[in-house]
Amino acid sequence: MNRIPRGLRASIFALALSAVGAIDSTSLDAQETVAAxxxxxxxxxxxxxxxxxxxxxxxxxxxxxxxxxxxxxxxxxxxxxxxxxxxxxxxxxxxxxxxxxxxxxxxxxxxxxxxxxxxxxxxxxxxxxxxxxxxxxxxxxxxxxxxxxxxxxxxxxxxxxxxxxxxxxxxxxxxxxxxxxxxxxxxxxxxxxxxxxxxxxxxxxxxxxxxxxxxxxxxxxxASMVERMRERGYSTEGSMAKERMDALLASPADRGxxxxxxxxxxxxxxxxxxxxxxxxxxxxxNEQEANATIRAHIRRLVQLNEDQPYEFTRDELMAMIDEAMAAEND
Ligand SMILES: NC(=O)c1ccc[n+]([C@@H]2O[C@H](COP(=O)([O-])OP(=O)(O)OC[C@H]3O[C@@H](n4cnc5c(N)ncnc54)[C@H](OP(=O)(O)O)[C@@H]3O)[C@@H](O)[C@H]2O)c1
The missing domain is CATH 3.40.50.720 (NAD(P)-binding Rossmann-like Domain)
Known part of the structure; x- marks a missing residue:
């Protein structure tokens, strides 16, 4: 299944056509109108x-x-x-x-x-x-x-x-x-x-x-969180996680x-x-965030499966993943 967003697809199509000189600027406008x-x-x-x-x-x-x-x-x-x-x-x-x-x-x-x-x-x-x-x-x-x-x-x-x-x-x-x-x-x-x-x-x-x-x-x-905390006079004093909370709160709130x-x-x-x-x-x-997320899910799957009376083998798990992938790509 083509997962490129349709708007992007239409723009890529228009750009590709214009790059090879297949359409003039009028028809490029028409393509953009389609996207719009x-x-x-x-x-x-x-x-x-x-x-x-x-x-x-x-x-x-x-x-x-x-x-x-x-x-x-x-x-x-x-x-x-x-x-x-x-x-x-x-x-x-x-x-x-x-x-x-x-x-x-x-x-x-x-x-x-x-x-x-x-x-x-x-x-x-x-x-x-x-x-x-x-x-x-x-x-x-x-x-x-x-x-x-x-x-x-x-x-x-x-x-x-x-x-x-x-x-x-x-x-x-x-x-x-x-x-x-x-x-x-x-x-x-x-x-x-x-x-x-x-x-x-x-x-x-x-x-x-x-x-x-x-x-x-x-x-x-x-930034909204920090503002709310300040308004309420929140303090990390006495917290079991003071250092980590302070470090988190000191990271750039603008997420710039x-x-x-x-x-x-x-x-x-x-x-x-x-x-x-x-x-x-x-x-x-970035790939790092994709990797961490997919691995977290897989780790949970492994923990769920292990050491219980109906534990599935690695091959059985792989077959289940293949089956799920086939169903999603139908
Ligand atoms: N940015 C990320 O990296 C990230 C990652 C994963 C998920 N998200 C999710 O993305 C969504 C949007 O967040 P954002 O990151 O774009 O942050 P944001 O810039 O702070 O936007 C949050 C929006 O939610 C509104 N809001 C907060 N409380 C509300 C309430 N009680 N009723 C109606 N609106 C309320 C805020 O309105 P006000 O301006 O009036 O406060 C603001 O419009 C959130 O669900 C967040 O959990 C964000």
Missing amino acids: NLGQDRAVLITGASSGIGLKTAEVLAANGFFVYAGARKQADLDMLNAIDNVEAVRLDVNVQEDIDAAVQQVTAGGRGLYALINNAGVVLLAPLVEVTEEDLAFQMNVNVYGPYRVTKAFAPLLIESEGRVATTGSISGIVTWGLGGPYTMSKHAVEAYTDVLAIEMAGFGVDVAVVEPGNYKSDIM QYKEPDEVADAYLDFLTSDSPKRRYMVVP
Whole structure:
């Protein structure tokens, strides 16, 4: 199956043709118009579109012919989003049911229906699991897990009506685990299960479901966390992980060392335009992150299998992997 995002495919095709002189600039414009209409004016709602992955995805989808309802919480962000062509801002805190209900009304009144929902809003919280307060853990789960649950539930009738698509921004932290990342990795592991169950339940209604699992990309997620911690007077004093927490908190909060999340936005474009969308889109900026994620999954498989009455042999496991690969590539 060809996994190059369709928008990219159309552009590559146009570039290849122009490189060999097969088309003139007029037909190149025509090709670009084809790429720009991939979304066919279909409506998509993206939560957490004020920055990072959500903003980039809003820009890419809007540029490819989708009509984007872009969720944000602050007036300045709503104004910024409203200034983008093909984008209409929606005031939406995923923890506030009144906001969600109003968003359903706004989208319904828009008269375009809703083809897709992208549950992207998310926060990160770092703390040792034996120290994190119940309040902080609830905050983490509330945004990253209950948020997608609430918003998807509210928009399900519109998505079923359009036989549309739902995706959630998970993370490679839905597969890998790392010390001090307990609250965040727990939330992103929950998103994995949420996606698989939702996919089973929506299959009969023609709604496709996916999780996009980014590695490390530039965004405001760490800066927001540091700001929240400062506001609450958080201190690492007395923590069992003081040194590591201090080191983590001292790393560049602007995540300027990472790439812009264009690849993540392209994965969303692929999910929304592919005839055979994938369930999982792992999108990482380098091989090292791919390697660590796949190995973490394999390690879990091996641990699950070993030393139990129905242990499978290596050959049997390999046959299972071959079978799964064949099924996915059907
Ligand atoms: N960047 C990465 O490397 C990376 C990797 C893996 C997964 N992710 C995931 O990607 C998603 C987007 O994060 P990001 O990295 O792009 O960070 P970001 O720039 O901080 O964006 C997070 C977005 O979520 C919004 N948000 C936070 N709490 C919200 C709430 N209660 N209701 C509605 N919106 C809320 C923020 O809005 P405000 O501006 O109003 O706070 C912002 O628009 C998250 O789910 C994150 O876990 C990111």
